[in-house]
Amino acid sequence: MEPAKKLQVFIKSPDLGIPTRALAVDPGLTFRRLKLSVLSRAARLHETLALESFYFSSGGKALLDSSTVSGSGILPLSTLTLRLRISGGGGDGGATGAESRDCYLNMYAVKKPDKVDPNETRLTKWTTCALSFEPLAPPCVVDRLGNVFNKERLVEALLGKKLPKEFSHIRGLKDMIPVHLSEIPGSEKSGTRFQCPITGQEFNGKYGFIVLRGCGHVLSSKALKEVKSSACLVCHREFSDSDKMVLNGTAEEVKALRERMEEERGKLRERKEKKEKKLDTRLSGTKHLADEKGRLPVHGKQEGTVKKFKAVDIAPAHATKEVYASIFTSSRKSDFKETYSCRSLPLGRN
Structure with a gap:
């Protein structure tokens, strides 16, 4: 339908x-x-x-x-x-107690x-997009704090720079984790549309759910607790404890996710700064010139030697080295002056 x-x-x-x-x-x-x-x-x-x-x-x-x-x-x-x-009021223009x-x-x-009703609030949180309040409909994504969104609405808000302050930690596509929600057959008219593909528990807030960041599959906490495995129970992709992320967690769980997000961003920023610093050192170093002993300064240190080019070293077999070298430079010094047209014929001989 x-x-x-x-x-x-x-x-x-x-x-x-x-x-x-x-x-x-x-x-x-x-x-x-x-x-x-x-x-x-x-x-x-x-x-x-x-x-x-x-x-x-x-x-x-x-x-x-x-x-x-x-x-x-x-x-x-x-x-x-x-x-x-607006309730109350005597209709006589007097005070209503709500001035x-x-x-x-x-x-x-x-x-x-x-x-x-807290039950309705909980159900709304688990069945609607955290940004637009529309019913969750694939493709869906989660941020690094475990909030679930309809991807299209989140991307539109991100491109239009209309994200609320509470979602300011979402800076780009790298902060969106695509997820795979298992739909309940024939659930179009019910309040809950998704479930755990292993245990069948409904995605309605009554049970804990976890997303595996590597593959994006959403499983119930009960499934991961009862089936001890280091691979996803759906696609069998290996994962570690750091790949598991709680969805719509408690205040303590969200705080832990925020700390982990800041830690990961700090490590990424540190690696980027080291890479840029290494590149700047290479580009802004001293000029690579050999000294008298033929050593080449690299990043302020003398490393290795530079051998001067000599044509005779690459002369073909059975070739006269002096003649071959004269192709590239004058290999024999002479007191005769040379003309621009013929360097081998001194003045007075032509």
Whole structure:
């Protein structure tokens, strides 16, 4: 079955300070899931605001959370605005207790049971692109901190220099590791599309997953733990412990990955500097001239000797050496003056 075509829309939220940006969404996506994707990036709001405190509107009309994008009649290139619900107020023009933003946020701080469902947040993190919030669709890549992206969206942001500050560690294609995600057959309509090819565990955040940087295959931590092998369980390519990288890891795991990334970059930078320094030394050394004893200075040291060229040393067999040498230079000194036309006939003899 051919997957549904993505719908291009614009999303903004003046209340959250989110500028207008383009987004390709699945027509079957509910506004609740779309809202969760947008709010999951603003982690600071999770502790103070409830998911139900926001709603989408289009053309001044409120959109139900349970409705789908296609079911609401949203046209391509429409603008969806994420609004903050305003409650209370006596209608008499008096105070509402929300004259400032801080007061307004404190009003919702007491709504502990209505916070964003952590299960939905986890599922969104593992099933959507970390940059565009679109459902993961091959080709996919991961960065050196274990975030998963749709490659096309990441490359577009990198070329357009529109990467958010949190992804500033991605500097080029070398920081993208292509990955192979094993798709679950018939999973187009379910929330999870990928699984471990060995254990069958779903790629939904309930289980740990690891990518092998050498081959790019994504396996569950359980598979690598139960099957002791130094080769990939899919392609049988050899790997070391340094090739294993945790996906969507905890804060401690991300910190360890960041330290390893900085260490690898430091070693690469050191090798590059040594190579450039060696090249500069070769090009900017003293002039290679032999001294009186025929020694050649190399990088400030006398190494080896330079033998002067003599034509007689390469004279053909049965050839008179003096005659052969006269081809290249005058081999016999004479007091006679020579003309430009004939060096062998002195003045007075022609």
